[in-house]
Amino acid sequence: MASAVEILAQADPKGAKRAVAAKAGGKIVDLSAEVDPKDGLEPVLPGSPEALDVLRHSTAHIMAEAVRELFPGVKVAIGPSIENGFYYDFDYERSFTPEDLPAIEEKMAQIVKDNLPFACRREPKATAREYFGEHGEIYKVELIDALDDDEVSIYQQGGFVDLCRGPHLPATGKVGAFKLLSVAGAYWRGDEKNRMLSRIYGTAFFDRKELKRHLQLLEEAKKRDHRKLGRELELFSFHEELGAGMVVWHPRGALLRYLIEEFERQEHLKRGYHLVGGPQILRREMWERSGHFDHYRENMYFTEVEGNAYGIKPMNCLAHMLIYKSKLRSYRDLPLRYFELGLVHRHEKSGVLHGLTRVRAFTQDDAHILCRPDQVGDEILGVMQFVTDVMGIFGFDYHLELSTRPEKSIGTDEDWERATEALTASLEISGREYDINEGDGAFYGPKIDVKIKDALGREWQCATIQCDFTLPERFDLTYVSPEGNQERPVMLHRVILGSIERFIGVLIEHFAGAFPVWLAPEQVRVLTVTERADEWAGEVHALLRAAGIRADADLRNEKLGAKIREAQLMKVPYMLILGDKEVEDRVVTARLRSGKNLEPMKVDDFAAQVASESQPGRG
Numbered sequence: 001m002a003s004a005v006e007i008l009a010q011a012d013p014k015g016a017k018r019a020v021a022a023k024a025g026g027k028i029v030d031l032s033a034e035v036d037p038k039d040g041l042e043p044v045l046p047g048s049p050e051a052l053d054v055l056r057h058s059t060a061h062i063m064a065e066a067v068r069e070l071f072p073g074v075k076v077a078i079g080p081s082i083e084n085g086f087y088y089d090f091d092y093e094r095s096f097t098p099e100d101l102p103a104i105e106e107k108m109a110q111i112v113k114d115n116l117p118f119a120c121r122r123e124p125k126a127t128a129r130e131y132f133g134e135h136g137e138i139y140k141v142e143l144i145d146a147l148d149d150d151e152v153s154i155y156q157q158g159g160f161v162d163l164c165r166g167p168h169l170p171a172t173g174k175v176g177a178f179k180l181l182s183v184a185g186a187y188w189r190g191d192e193k194n195r196m197l198s199r200i201y202g203t204a205f206f207d208r209k210e211l212k213r214h215l216q217l218l219e220e221a222k223k224r225d226h227r228k229l230g231r232e233l234e235l236f237s238f239h240e241e242l243g244a245g246m247v248v249w250h251p252r253g254a255l256l257r258y259l260i261e262e263f264e265r266q267e268h269l270k271r272g273y274h275l276v277g278g279p280q281i282l283r284r285e286m287w288e289r290s291g292h293f294d295h296y297r298e299n300m301y302f303t304e305v306e307g308n309a310y311g312i313k314p315m316n317c318l319a320h321m322l323i324y325k326s327k328l329r330s331y332r333d334l335p336l337r338y339f340e341l342g343l344v345h346r347h348e349k350s351g352v353l354h355g356l357t358r359v360r361a362f363t364q365d366d367a368h369i370l371c372r373p374d375q376v377g378d379e380i381l382g383v384m385q386f387v388t389d390v391m392g393i394f395g396f397d398y399h400l401e402l403s404t405r406p407e408k409s410i411g412t413d414e415d416w417e418r419a420t421e422a423l424t425a426s427l428e429i430s431g432r433e434y435d436i437n438e439g440d441g442a443f444y445g446p447k448i449d450v451k452i453k454d455a456l457g458r459e460w461q462c463a464t465i466q467c468d469f470t471l472p473e474r475f476d477l478t479y480v481s482p483e484g485n486q487e488r489p490v491m492l493h494r495v496i497l498g499s500i501e502r503f504i505g506v507l508i509e510h511f512a513g514a515f516p517v518w519l520a521p522e523q524v525r526v527l528t529v530t531e532r533a534d535e536w537a538g539e540v541h542a543l544l545r546a547a548g549i550r551a552d553a554d555l556r557n558e559k560l561g562a563k564i565r566e567a568q569l570m571k572v573p574y575m576l577i578l579g580d581k582e583v584e585d586r587v588v589t590a591r592l593r594s595g596k597n598l599e600p601m602k603v604d605d606f607a608a609q610v611a612s613e614s615q616p617g618r619g
């Protein structure tokens with residue numbers, strides 16, 4: 001046995017110097033860890049996601065040390081690395097505020113400069129418990145009590161001692177660039193029955209330039225925040241008094257939804273889907289039979305009617321199965337594709353709710369395809385093509401992931417294998433690259449997840465395709481084979497956009513609220529220079545409306561500049577500026593939201609241009 005860094009240095013002294021940790025037998029360990037060379041050792045180098053993880057988690061320790069020095073009496077809870085950064089939770093006599101952050105950063109910079117080693121030691125549980133108990137670290141004591149091992153690992157840099165599994169950087173000096181970003185309240189262990197702690201978020205990079213780029217991206221994301229734009233563009237609102245995580249759609253938002261939903265109905269009808277619909281609440285026995293009651297109950301809402309228990313639907317599958325079962329099906333009838341814009345309710349903890357992207361009530365563009373086993377491959381490929389078409393129209397790039405069997409699941413091993421094989425085979429035929437997400441499937445089947453990339457390079461979960469042999473079994477769905485036997489169909493659950501609410505949230509941020517013409521709730525605003533143009537404006541407005549264009553008119557006795565500014569703030573694609581010249585020539589002069597002006601033209605020509613851009617994906 002020797003330390004990881006010693007073994008790495010024998011093979012590649014330069015690489016060992018650059019390494020921030022090591023990978024031994026697939027596990028990330030400290031460079032100082034004693035390892036068996038037979039485990040197949042590799043360096044973890046800056047530039048890899050693993051290295052960034054180690055860096056950020058180590059920076060969380062540095063932040064905790066700084067906070068401890070600046071705020072005596074503070075208790076520390078946990079400090080993991082997360083996507084894009086890290087946090088640490090603290091318990092102090094008051095909540096931390098953004099004003100506290102510069103002093104903490106300054107102290108952290110000193111700790112980085114001191115280049116203190118992160119030293120690891122193993123200690124008997126009792127010794128560690130006593131140490132943290134004496135120092136009033138009640139959260140560490142609670143964590144130690146929850147551990148099964150006899151020994152725990154303790155890390156120390158400078159005077160800061162922490163209970164941690166590691167791994168960490170060899171020393172604090174390896175931190176290249178960091179920034180503290182925000183503060184928030186967070187319940188200990190995420191449980192609202194526990195004490196509220198004060199969380200500080202930060203991020204860290206090996207390189208200053210990368211940090212700068214990341215901060216610029218955050219700044220841009222803040223400007224595009226769909227919660228802020230949703231309010232400014234009068235699309236939707238949330239109300240505590242109504243219920244957390246429930247969206248209220250205002251006229252412009254409801255119109256945007258209508259446009260997307262109508263587009264979806266048309267696209268589904270083109271591809272041989274049938275429109276169907278089920279009720280909002282279904283008897284509890286149905287959920288017991290489907291397995292939702294045993295495996296999904298904590299995410300569901302229940303109610304009672306005339307002594308019968310009902311579950312509010314978190315998924316749309318069950319009614320669709322009853323439609324299938326309503327008559328005898330022959331092999332010739334398959335595949336059957338049922339589509340519903342189905343409103344579902346799922347319980348999400350209040351702490352994770354976030355604008356439109358994490359809500360408790362949302363609408364899925366949900367379909368269930370019932371087909372023969374020999375049709376599964378073609379059906380999955382058909383859905384994948386559907387996803388490609390729709391994402392092309394919205395202008396999103398995407399990537400695919402295959403999610404496999406989770407711990408909590410129903411169905412036989414054989415069914416899971418068949419379903420996973422069906423999805424894998426279709427992915428291979430499609431020729432697209434994909435990642436594997438172990439254990440992230442639905443409880444009734446594996447799935448293909450589609451993640452779209454927005455204008456800022458962020459990924460969002462969108463379409464999913466799930467293959468399910470279990471529900472048809474549980475609900476005894478059958479079809480008559482050519483030989484006259486009763487056979488089981490296979491069920492595919494699939495969504496294309498996923499949650500309409502979430503998708504709209506993503507669209508708002510992707511376009512920064514400036515929707516393309518085909519999605520803009522208000523496509524044209526007619527503006528008058530003086531009241532002499534009112535009559536002509538009324539005619540133009542009526543003509544555009546008659547041509548199916550979403551136009552409004554602003555005839556108020558306001559300065560033109562103010563009217564333009566307002567239309568600009570609402571990100572209306574076209575403003576028609578009507579003055580004396582336009583009245584006299586019976587034409588319109590269009591101004592784009594970019595500030596560019598078009599040549600005066602006839603109303604019919606303008607209407608034809610907007611109508612052509614109103615085709616999905618055109619403008």
Ligand SMILES: [Zn+2]
Binds near residue numbers: 057061155163164165
């Ligand atoms: Zn740690």
Ligand SMILES: [Zn+2]
Binds near residue numbers: 315316317368493494
């Ligand atoms: Zn379903």
